[in-house]
Amino acid sequence: MRQFRRGAAAAVLLVLPAVAQAEETPAAASPDTAAIARQTMGLGPDDQDLARLSLEELAMVEVTSVSRRPEALADAAAAIFVISADDIRRSGATSLPEVLRLAPNLSVQRVNAVDYAISARGFNGYETSNKLLVLIDGRSIYSTLNSGVLWDAHDVMLQDIERIEVISGPGGALYGSNAMNGVINIITRSAHDSRGTLLSVGAGDDDDALALRHGGDFGGAGSWRAWLTGHRRNESQSVTGAEANDDARGVRAGVRADWSIGEDRLTLQGDAFDNEVAVNENLLGVETSVRGASVLGRWNRPLAGGEFQVQAYYDRYERTEPDSVEEADTWDLSVQHAFAFGPHQVVLGAGHRVVESRFFATSSIAFLDPAERTLTLTNLFVQDQIALDHGLTLTVGAKFEDNSFSGQEFLPNVRLAWRRPGGDLLWAAVSRASRTPNRIERDLTFPGFLVGGDFQSETATAWELGYRANPRPRMSFSINAFYNVYDGLRTVSVNPATFLPLTLTNHGEAKTWGVEAWGSYDVSPTWRLSAGVSTLTKDYDPTPTPEDISGLISIGDDPDYQVLVRSQHDLTDAVELDVRLRAVGDLAVVDDYVEADVRLGWQLTDRLELSLTGQNLIEDRRVETGDPIRGRAFGRTVFGALQVSF
Template sequence: MAYRGVTGAAAAALLAALPAAAAAAADSTPAIQGAGPTDQDLTRLSLEELAMVEVTSVSRRPETLANAAAAIFVITRDDIRRSGATSLPEALRLAPNLNVQRVNSVDYAISARGFNGYEQSNKLLVLLDGRSLYTTLSSGVFWDARDVMLEDVERIEVISGPGGALYGSNAMNGVINIITRSAADTTGTLVSVGAGNEDATFAVRHGGRLGETGGWRAYVTGFTRDDSYRLTGGDATDAAGGLRGGARADWTAGVNRLTLQGDVFDNEVAVNEDFSGEETRVSGRNLLGRWTRPIGGGELQVQAYYDRFERTESAGVEDSDTWDLSAQHAFGRGRHQLVLGAGYRTVQSRFVAAPGAAAFLDPSERALSLTNIFAQDQIALTGALTLTLGVKFEDNSFSGQEFLPNIRLGWERPGGDLVWGAISRASRTPNRIERDLTLPGVLVGGDFQSETVTAYELGYRARPREQVSFSISAFYNVYDDLRTASFHPVTLFPISLTNFGEGETWGVEAWGSYDVTDRWRVGAGLSTLNKDFAVDPSGSDITGLASTGDDPEYQLLLKSQTRITDRLDLDLRLRAVDTLQPSGTASWVEADARLGWRLTEALELSLSGQNLLQDRRVETGDTARQRAFGRSVFVALRTSF
């Protein structure tokens, strides 16, 4: 079920407002001290430096990647640039612990550890600078509307495995945390333009200083995307295009650090299940503020955001308004590193079906709320052994109270290797479709409850040599109360959504890098997945457990990064994805390549090729939405000054 808003005047107003405010507040101090690397600082991090990169997603406080007791993969800013990706979903293909299925020109299904598919990928929480991109309509992410200026991304932290104890319901199989750069690190002007046989993009950003240590920036980006292909040949009439703009300011006031940022976007995409090419408008806006200060031997952070989303098409109109307020305090006490927090979110969700539509949501409008408190304690049992205990309590409008515990144990072996294990419980709360979708006489909104998982994980991360690093983890997940559709036991009809699904998944995720020389790095990633699902004997399911997804038993990623000369880079990537089960969609192998030439320190020209091995390939088993994708070539020019 797909539904696609802000005028150009509103975008222009936002772009103009923050720079003007910043200019008024800025003084005549020298250039910003402590600013991060410029956009054209292309120095590749060593494997040792990568291991020491600070991540925040595992513990909700800074810790080095080498010490993070979880299956976490970090996509760096340089990785994104060298990939040639033109959208956020394409950049996420770099994570070996994610399965990315492109559905059509702009829609994607993305999951970790199974349950993938356009209608099924509902167990992955995605955050953008602390703002949840999850939709209460279907529990997924509308990737056609959720994008970001890739040049502004600092890193993407991808955790496979439950994150319920810190992030709550819907962080069931993983968390994607997208972190953008501080405005203080993006002063000056950046211009990026690119075009190819499938895509065209542009991005313009300008920023300046704000006080001695702060900064501001404003940006505008746009894209057009050509049609994908029908399986029988010919265009699938799903071309798309859109504009996005926004601004951010970061500054200090004494010991306080403050951030204010916002975005607006307006996209036109196509509803094309029937190849009609009917235009759909997807638009929205958001505003986020964050206040951080040292207190009580630690750091207090308070964050609030507002998010407006609108989608208009002939099948109906959807819109939602989300208000979120959260606070957390991270501090140390002796051997204990504690994080305490709480939050409240309210969503005003509305979906009005077109007149005469057979199916609709009843009621058409709902006010949903989510309240939570959480606590986590990392206890240094010895100098090498750390025990993490965490729990989150949530109360939501649909399923009531949720209890989400987590226990982790990390052992740092001599030499810095990390062995870790975890047991977690997570859940996914019902969405509006599962509770309110109505087709009179056939389907009624029911009493669908939360799906749950108990996850067992074991991992090992090491750098056995200066030139080699790797991470490997194994998981075993037990699922209960999965979504099913059942006949009424007495009258047959109407059908209702129920919780009779259960089962297990298990697999291995591994990735690593090897510096062949100081100019050549190779890497590999492998993920495997086995599934065993069934219907509880006390119930039934007429869908054949369609909610459990369509997944490959393995996927393999290989990459090579070469600095041919001081100004010439060559990047090669190979992806092999096994046959999707249960649909039987054929396996595929594809290659991407990018050649980047730095004409000067401030000017880079690149040529990228994607899907170079096959004329056409299909990535999804959804028969109503299957589209084919062919080779593409993209030329981009980026300059900063």
């Protein structure tokens, strides 16, 4: 019932004080991209070259998330940050949310042992981080129950990630629902790049981790891999230092195959997991079982001067607690064709998704009415990138979407980019995006207190301006500014005649603006310094009114700044030292803080690596979220890992 509690609390529980007061799925990675990635991983028998790509080479790494087709990072007219496989390896992170701390355009708040709140450009908080679309190899993982992401249920084997593309800003014209403030696209490696055997074991005072992978060839043009991971997360602490009883453990296994038949390229992959976590709002540690599985197939082939792709996946999710059972079965089918003619680069496609959602609660205090729903989401999209004279490129696109709750949505996007003679890129964009209603917002019922209403989509109109450059061979940077206008944000309204029952409505409005910037400088061929900063200002009216007694609590709780600094230094040919600092501004009830992580790695042989990572080294105990129910404290941790490939 944790996910239900999360959405229910977002809708009602966090506004109880106000009540009292008032009453007193993209394209696959190209072979060229995989070849570049192999140079940075050092994870298998074919890819032990740890030589770092130069900043100029990194600018030419292909990304697929901005235009849903391969393009050089230097040409992508969006606020995009790429986390490479080498970045992940050198981070010492043991989970996907911890890896995402590397992106300066994301806000990451750890809530407890397994839960995180992650957002881009505001609205963060465990109850409010619901405007970010996350994809794993084209599979959407946000929940139709509460529009958030349960990160403990969607982990991946970190050694198999090729790259993570993080876009801050709307992506509705290409990705539709939930791509309101950003898109995280997690792309795993082809089976061709993971042949051989890899074993990684790690232990620490906060985490234990195991990863095992084996891959090989089949036929004349195919490769496969199978993998198994296991983890244990130690319990966090309450803000007073008491044990929080929220330890967790789990296993996940999967397979992937990639092969070619003539011009056709095919991918088939699947995984299953079984986790045991603890619901710990009251520090009692109620055991919860979280299980699931997914299978995905993708077919690519050249067509009419471009590439045609068909992708389908099925996803199963189940959460069982003593007082509730949640189940969701998702079927998704999408097609797209990317092609060029004359000065035009066109991407067009369509998709259809069906979600069978079921939530059964033994408690009669709060429930979903009806308990079972079948939700559908259908979309059509087109985007045309037109090369104009004098280095100008105009991109025009739109997505038409139809969903079960709010009906039809039109999500346009216009971008203009100018490639200056020196090679730097100046771009501007205006976009519209939306977040469709979830089941909590439509079906949650507290008899006599809250009734389901006619909640509609939240919408955002965003203006963006960006500049990206490599002014010198050893220096690169990107700077982006944004101004967003939000309408129809979630509010809690009273009954005009009787006050109760309450209803979830769309009376909220807000404006946000800020700057995101990051860059890197190679001090020497063996030492790279990187830094990133993001700022956020929010303009909204928090005054409780009959239309919104919550004071627009759905706006979230965000720091007004975040600064990340990273040093990657190869002390010798075999020894690496990585230091990361982050400074985060204060929240409503949490002070600002500065924290440090340090990793020391030894490449003992071409196939054997040992590392030691210390995290949260500055403060004895630190809280990252202002959540009054779930906020937990974390202290210093040390994690050692041994990785061998053969």
